[in-house]
Amino acid sequence: MTMDVTQLQRRLRDHEATLFQQGYLDDDQFSQLQKLQDDSSPDFVIEVVTMFFDDSENLLKSMARAMEMVPVDFKQLDAHVHQYKGSSASIGAIRVKNVCATFKDFCDAKNLDGCVRCLQQLQHEYSQVKTHLQYLFRLQQEIKAAGGSMHAH
């Protein structure tokens, strides 16, 4: 039992390190979120990340809708991208944030092809970070269920 917990904890640490090294998550910002989790808010990180997932899905749909309009509503599209840039930065999802920065430039230039490519990239980056975060949370839950702590040394 103890070995299982130790293995899970190692897997968790390795997975976190990979997320930071591969640039999916900003180490500093995500660590600051984790520090906000305590006895009074034991599920804070999952809650805020789940909100980000809901946000993401709504904003990505809204962006697609704005680009389907004739003529394209670049101002509305820019507003959605701006919002997504802020929320992704707030949870430390830097790859998503960086695509938003490029996307904004294409909105400013009213470059539809560029916007289409950026939306595809955003959908890809969001899907990746979501998968990685869901795996992270699954590991944390398995550790908890096995009686371990997420912060073992």
Next chain:
Amino acid sequence: MGLKKAGSEGGSSSEWRISALVVDDNATIRFLHKTILKGLCNMEPKIAKDGKEAVDMCRSGENFDIILMDKQMPIMNGVEATRKLREMGVKSKIVGVTILDNESEKEEFLAAGLDLYLEKPLNPTMLRDVLKELQLI
């Protein structure tokens, strides 16, 4: 103002209660900033989804020690909301919060009446420093 000291003289910052308002059109950010401030202010912050809601809350008599004001919001943006609040005589510390802007947009926001301007993402360390700089703790 909403600043109250819950303990005796010379107590720690955890004895201070600071009333705060988080103004942002994004639910994730509202939740995050509210959680950070709750820990620092020892009071549950209030929220507004756009500048108009914030202005209406202050107009109805609500007082806040600190207002975290997003810039780009629908209905009424942060620049306009800040300007209106200052015209109304609101004395709250207003901290503008936005994702990286160009210099002229930053200056426009500051000129509307901000006490401070911060770039997202925010975190507890930054906000603690802000509360100290504004002499709220």
